[in-house]
Structures are given as C-alpha cells and as structure tokens.
Amino acid sequence: MQSVIQYITSYLGSNQTPGAAGNLFWVFVYIMLVFGGLSVAVIAMNWLERKILAHMQVRLGPMRVGPHGLLQPIADALKLLLKEDLIPADADRVIFWAAPFMVVLAAFTVFVVVPFGPTHAITDMNIGILFMLGVSSLSVLGIVMAGWASNSHYPLIGALRSSAQMVSYEVAMGMAVVSVILMTSLNAAGTGTLSMIGIVQAQLAQHEWFIFKFFPLGLIAFFIFAVAMVAETNRAPFDLAEAESELTAGFHTEYSGFRWSLFFLAEYSAMIAVSSIAVTLWLGGWLRPFPNMLAGAGWEQFFSFIPGTSFLFLAALCFYSTARMPKHPYFRIQTIGLAGFGAVLGLVGLILFIPPVRAWVQDIFWFSAKVAGFMYLYIWYRGTFPRYRFDQLMKMGWKVLLPMGLGILILTAGVALYQQNLWHP
C-alpha cells in the first residue's frame, strides 16, 4: 500500500509529462481527463454550432429542451442511443462494423501528444507532429471502409470524394508543417525538433509566434494549413463528401444510431485535433499573450486572473438572460435551470481564482481558448461560404496550395540559412 501511494505521489514534483516520467497511474489519469474533456467539448460544440449558425441566419436555434436549448445535445445523444442499429442486408458486415471504430481510434489517439501545457500532455514523443499527421491520416481508411462496406452508391461516391480530398490536402498540409519545423532549428545548436512541446518551447525561446516569423512567410504557411485543415476534416465549404443535396449524407448514409454517433464524435474530435496542431505550430500553444514582453510578477498575476474572470463573465451573461426570461409561470423551471447553470459557471470561475488551481490551469486555459477560436471559425465558415465544386476543390489543392507550400518551404529554408550565416547570396 505504502509503495503504491509513493508511486502515485512520486510524479507530483516532476517537471515532465507523465508519459516521459513513465508513471502509468498518471498516464491513465491524464488519458481519462483528456477523453472526458474531449467528450464535453464535442457536446458543447454540438450546441454552440446550432446556436451560432442559427443566430447567423437570424433564427433562434434550439430553444425548447432546457433554457436556450442547453439540454438539446443530451436529448440528441439519448435519441441516438435508443435508435435501431441497422446493418444493410448486402453490407460487408465485418468491415461495416470495424469502420466507425477505425475513425474514432484515429481521431482520439492523436491526443496522446497534444501539449496542453509544458507538462500537461499525456506524453511527449520526439516525432510528435509526425505522429499526429500519421495517425490522423489513418482516419481516411475508416471512411473508405465505411463507404465501401455499405454496398450502396451514395456512400461509395462520398467515400471516394472524401478520400481523394484528404489525400490531396495532406500534401499541402505537410509542406506548411515542414516550414515550421525548419523555423524551430533557428537556435545556437542549429537542431530543430518534431516534438510538439519542443515546437512551443522554440517559439518561447525565439520570442515570437511562428505565425509572425519571417513575415509574411509564417503567415502564408499558416494560411495554407488553415485552408487544408478545413478540407482535411471534410467541413464546409469543403464538405463535398457529405453534400446533402447530392449524396444524402456521404459515407455514413447507411449508418444509424450508435455507429453514426461514433462518426459524429470522430468528426468533431478530428476538428479539435487539427486546430490544436495549428495552435501548437503557429499560435504559441499554451503560451499566454506576450510571455516575454510583459514578463514579471505583476503581469503574471494579471494574466492568472483571466481564466476565472472569463468564467465569471459567462456566469454574468447567464444571470442577465435569466433576468430577461419571460415571467410567465410556464417558463419557471427553465428560468431556475438557467440560473442554476449560471451559478455553476460562477462557481467554476471562483474555483479558478484559488492560487494553486490558478497556476495549474493557466496553460490549459490559453491552449483551450485558442482552440476554441478555431472552433468558432469552423462554424463561421459553415455559415458564410458556399460549397466548392469538386474540380475547383482539386484545383485549389494541387494547383494553388501545393505550389504555394513548396515556394514557402524553399523561401523559409533560404532565409533560415541566411540568418544562421550558413549561406551568403
């Protein structure tokens, strides 16, 4: 018993990720935390997407289930779990069964290396970014399997479209990523890194987010990645794989109930995964704004109050809406529910003000806030851009983004060599 407790507490003082420290208990705890956090994020995304899209189109969105439709995702999840789980008669049963697992596995395994903070990652590999790109490229296999195993025309066409799209955009994405890896090598030793934590630390050491590095080269690389990542996750305006007007629902047309919800889960967690790659590579990962310029105890104090304050702000919004709820007795339960939700948010905000929690949650808050920005962008794109045609999509990938990526790569390499005094034209 004593040795078990010692094994658990031995990690607490270390400044490594649990994976690097080799402490299985904390690895397990971190996996559970990441998995739970992701599931909550997907549920929140489901509600936010409907609400924000609705407001962009001057609608109200879900309003009935819970105050402002807050319980709608839970109602939907229940509906999906209770639905009949159909397998088409002519489907290839084994592959039909395995495809959703493949997609979910690829989408969740990626989070093993996502750095929520200098020590808040499940583990740190020295091939981190390569691992992320590789494992997320496995989700194409799941999509192809799902489309083929359904033994139906629309899913097959959807799967062909989405795999062609994902394979083509991976190339441009890779070019943008490699230019960032070149930037990490700009130190005294001249050695770059592929580790996700190493990339953020390189940005801290160079006093610059890589989006602003070698202006405008970093910005263009970021732009290429930002376009390619929307195409990678098959989201609007590149959602040809599931174009409702042409293909019903694309590769998951024949899926229902729990299996369909697995595809849904995988899509949203893949969106979070690529956004966290973009945040780590270009936007400084877990670093707060201006970690070097606004250094010092005073600024440290100021920035550590922001997580709690933002939760208190959300709570205040909830209370404001509570006050504006209709006074009719019919709405009484909803009003109480909304006030309760506001109280929970406020309580979370107050907990975030406790000094040890405040220090611990800093990195995670900034990382999540940046990722949340990308999630909002995804919804915004969906609300504004019309869908591309398939030939336009391919032209964009191969004839615009790929040459641009190659050019950026060569230019970045040139400037990096020049800065390190290895090359004088």
Add this chain to the structure above:
Amino acid sequence: MAPVATPFFFYLLSALMLAGGILVITRKNPVHSALALITTLLAQAAIYLMLYAPFVAGVQIILYAGGIMVLFLFVIMLVSIDRSIKERQFNSQWLIGVVAATALGGLFIAVYTKGTDLFPGQATLAAAEGDNTQRLASLLYGQYMFSFEIASLLLLVAIIGAVVMAKKRI
C-alpha cells in the same frame, strides 16, 4: 523508464504481421486482402518503434498505411468485386515464386547468422533514441547523399512515366 521493447511485444507484433501476410494471399475479396496488408504494415511500424527508430515508424504510417494503401483501396473499390470473387484463383508462376522465396529466405538466414560482421555494432543504438531524426537526416544528406538522390530520381522517372501514360496529349 523501463523499456517496452520486451520479447513479448516482439512476438506479438511478429504474429500479427504473419497473420496479416497470410490473410493477404488467402482472402478472395481484394478489399479484405488490402485491409490485412494494412494490419501488417502497422505492425511493422510498431516493430520499427521497438527498434528505437521512431522516425521510420512515423513515415511508415504516413506513407504506407495512410497514403499508398488508401490509393490501393481506392482502385480496388472501383473494380466489380462480385465477379472477381467468383473467378477461379490460379497461380501459374509458382516455380518463380518458390525460387524467389528460397533466395530471400537464404538471405535472411545469412544475415541472421553472420549479421554481426556485416553491420556496425549496436553502440549507437541507445544514444540514437533521443535524436533519432537528426542522426537519420545527417546520414541521409551526408554520407549517403548520392544514393538518396538516385532513389529520388527513380521516383521522378516513375511520376513522369505515369503522367505520360495517363495523358493522351501533353
């Protein structure tokens, strides 16, 4: 940290690879064969990881499992599978197959028995774990630059050949 490269994992992964390989050549349905091949390739990537070659493992996953096999599946899915399943399976080149397999097996046995003389020692293995990628890069772009460039030239020829064959008018 205790190494995970225990014999148990090696045998597990090898068994997976062999099972996948056997399934590739015995399944009648080409899609099933392709999926079995993917299993084999992934197990192979895991074995690279056990050998402290994470970069090679990552590239194996990206290129083979994520890229090439997707294109394989892509082509196979467009073929009418119902007809190909009903066709009789035949093997008219078994003699060449046996010769090739024997030669490859002989090579493996030779390397296994005399490998210590042929390859440099394992002194660099432990050190290479941390900066594996850098070491690989300096070898590829330093010592073996010429062979690396020749390999890439070969790929270029293949790409140009594919374009020439696919396009009627260039």
